[in-house]
Amino acid sequence: MSTDDRKCRVVHVGTGLTGREALRAIITDPALELVAVLVSSHDKVGMDAGSLCGVADVGILATDDTAAIIALAPDCVCYCATAVRREAEAVADMARYLREGINVVTISTIPMVYPRAAPHDWREKLESAATAGSSSFYATGSEPGFISLNIPTALLAGAGTVESYRMDEYAVDLDESYPIWDVLHESMGFGKPDGHVPARIASGKVNADWETVVRYIADILGFTLDAVELDWETLLAPTDLQTAVGVISQGTVCAHRWQLAGVIAGRPVVSVQYFATVSTTPWPDRWPRPVGGGGMVFRIEGSPRMSLALNFESAPGEVNPGITATAMAAVNAIPEVVAAPPGLISAPLAGPAVVTRQSAGNRVR
Numbered sequence: 001m002s003t004d005d006r007k008c009r010v011v012h013v014g015t016g017l018t019g020r021e022a023l024r025a026i027i028t029d030p031a032l033e034l035v036a037v038l039v040s041s042h043d044k045v046g047m048d049a050g051s052l053c054g055v056a057d058v059g060i061l062a063t064d065d066t067a068a069i070i071a072l073a074p075d076c077v078c079y080c081a082t083a084v085r086r087e088a089e090a091v092a093d094m095a096r097y098l099r100e101g102i103n104v105v106t107i108s109t110i111p112m113v114y115p116r117a118a119p120h121d122w123r124e125k126l127e128s129a130a131t132a133g134s135s136s137f138y139a140t141g142s143e144p145g146f147i148s149l150n151i152p153t154a155l156l157a158g159a160g161t162v163e164s165y166r167m168d169e170y171a172v173d174l175d176e177s178y179p180i181w182d183v184l185h186e187s188m189g190f191g192k193p194d195g196h197v198p199a200r201i202a203s204g205k206v207n208a209d210w211e212t213v214v215r216y217i218a219d220i221l222g223f224t225l226d227a228v229e230l231d232w233e234t235l236l237a238p239t240d241l242q243t244a245v246g247v248i249s250q251g252t253v254c255a256h257r258w259q260l261a262g263v264i265a266g267r268p269v270v271s272v273q274y275f276a277t278v279s280t281t282p283w284p285d286r287w288p289r290p291v292g293g294g295g296m297v298f299r300i301e302g303s304p305r306m307s308l309a310l311n312f313e314s315a316p317g318e319v320n321p322g323i324t325a326t327a328m329a330a331v332n333a334i335p336e337v338v339a340a341p342p343g344l345i346s347a348p349l350a351g352p353a354v355v356t357r358q359s360a361g362n363r364v365r
Contacts, residue, residue, distance in 0.1 A: 007030075007031060008031060008032050008076055008334055008335050009033050009074045010026050010032050010034055010074060011038060011069050011074045011077045011102075012026055012080070013038045013079045013080060013081050013093075014038075015039055015044060015062075016080070016081075017323055018323050019080035019081070020052065020053040020054070021053070021323055021324050021327035022078055022080050022327035022328075022330055023037065023049060023080075024054065025328055025331040025358070026331055027053070029357055029358060030357055031357050032334060034049060034058065034060055035072050035074050036063065036068075036072055036074070037049045037052065037061075037062040038063060038065075038066065039064055040064065040081065045063060045064050047061065047062050048061060049061070049062065066093075066096075070100050070102070073102070075102075075103060076103040076104065076105060076334050076338050077097045077102055078330055078334065079093065079094055079104055079106040079107075079108055080106070080108060080327070080330070081093070083109055087109070087122075090109060094106060094137065095126055095129035096129070097135075098130045098133050098137055099129040099133045101134060102133070102135055103136045103137070103338050104135070104138070104337075105138050105139075105330045105331075105333055106137075106138070107140060107326055107327070108139075109139050110139070110141060110144050110145075110209045110212070111208055111209060111211075112126070112137075112212075112344075113140060113149060113212055113213075113216075114149070114213070114216040114346075114347075114348075115139075115346050116215065116219070116346060117211060117216065118212060119208075123344065126344060127343065127344050130343050136340040136341070136344075136345060138333055138337045138340075138344075138349065140329045140330055140348070140349070141329055142322055142325040142329055143296070144210060144213050145348075146325075146329045147310065147325075148210075148213045148272065149213065149216055152298055153220065153348070154350075155300060155308060158304075159302060160302060160304065161302040161303045163269070163301045163302045164267075164269050164270070164271070164301045165221070165269070165270050165299070165300050166271040166272070166273060166298075167273070167298050167299070168288055168290075168299065169272070169273070169274045169295075170275050170296070171277070171294070172275065172290060173277065173279040173294070174188065174190075174276060174277065175280075177314075177320065178320070179244050179245050180245070181245040187199045188200075188256065189234065189256060190254060190255075191249065191253065192253045193251075194234075194236055194252070196234065196253055198234070198256050198258075198276075201230070201258060206260060206274075207228070207230060207260065210272045211228050214270050215228070215262070216347075217262075217270045218269070221269075221270070223264060223269050225262040225263065225264060225269070225270070226264050226266075227263055228261065228262050229261050229263055229268075230258060230259070230261075231258070232258035232259070233258075234253045234255065235253070235254055235255040236251050236253060237249065237253075237254040237281075238282060241254055241280040241281070243278045243279060243280055245278075248278065255275070255276060255278070255281045256275075256276050257274065257275050257276075258273070259274075260273075291309035291311070292309055292311040293311065294311060295312060296310045297309050297310075298310075332354050332355065333349050333354045335353070336349055336354050
């Protein structure tokens with residue numbers, strides 16, 4: 001639906017690490033009007049939205065009353081509540097808003113960044129709700145999201161013959177950039193014994209989240225995949241490794257690598273490869289090295305051959321820039337989603353309509 005050049009009235013849901021960044025961006029976006037904040041923690045009820053995200057109070061108090069949110073009839077819900085171990089509940093939440101005629105933008109259901117490859121039951125529930133409410137749904141983020149969908153699409157606009165595509169993602173020096181031992185130990189498997197399967201792999205999250213990326217790239221290139229295959233390995237510390245979160249003992253996991261590849265006749269044609277290390281991990285010669293210390297490298301084999309490195313750079317005291325980028329991908333898309341025809345937005349949004357409205361050029365006007 002059109003907003004007729006007025007500000008989009010937005011309800012924000014979720015004030016965790018990424019949600020706080022999105023809430024701050026909504027408050028400061030000249031095209032958006034924050035009308036409510038929905039929280040799940042009783043301790044946050046009644047707090048000003050500004051206080052929840054580190055800016056001056058704005059006079060909007062957080063609530064846990066979903067019915068009151070719906071009664072406001074906002075143009076859009078920016079849904080940033082976690083879906084970890086509550087995926088069905090998150091999908092049901094968003095379907096309720098859609099059915100009530102409220103558009104939804106989310107970072108929470110990663111596989112929905114490319115609905116065609118998302119779980120069938122998620123897609124069906126959200127699509128039927130959007131149809132019933134004549135509303136629009138859009139899932140986005142950074143990676144998977146605009147990094148793994150929009151950037152390669154732009155590169156491939158200048159491609160000729162394409163033999164294969166691969167994105168290498170480097171989560172290096174995690175003890176310094178994300179120094180939470182419980183997370184690194186349990187999720188990444190650092191310090192676990194030989195034979196341990198990293199949680200992302202054991203839980204099926206790698207396949208669930210990144211197969212959407214593999215399928216999207218394969219589809220836009222016209223590849224008909226025979227299968228999508230996962231291979232992975234862990235590295236063991238050759239000696240005790242000193243890290244910012246303590247010692248990783250000799251013989252325990254100090255890194256892992258996985259690759260999810262779409263294959264044709266046994267040959268990978270579209271792949272996503274991921275490396276996780278700590279700062280003292282010895283880099284194996286068989287692994288392609290990162291450019292600029294981390295980030296992503298996009299590699300296109302064909303004519304012309306292309307490679308592109310992307311790095312996020314943190315200033316002292318700043319939030320992890322990848323978190324900010326994830327939040328901004330959702331917030332920047334809100335007006336375009338509000339204006340879109342009803343239904344699931346099936347491809348990543350791009351172009352001037354979803355570029356930030358918070359640049360220095362806009363602020364001085």
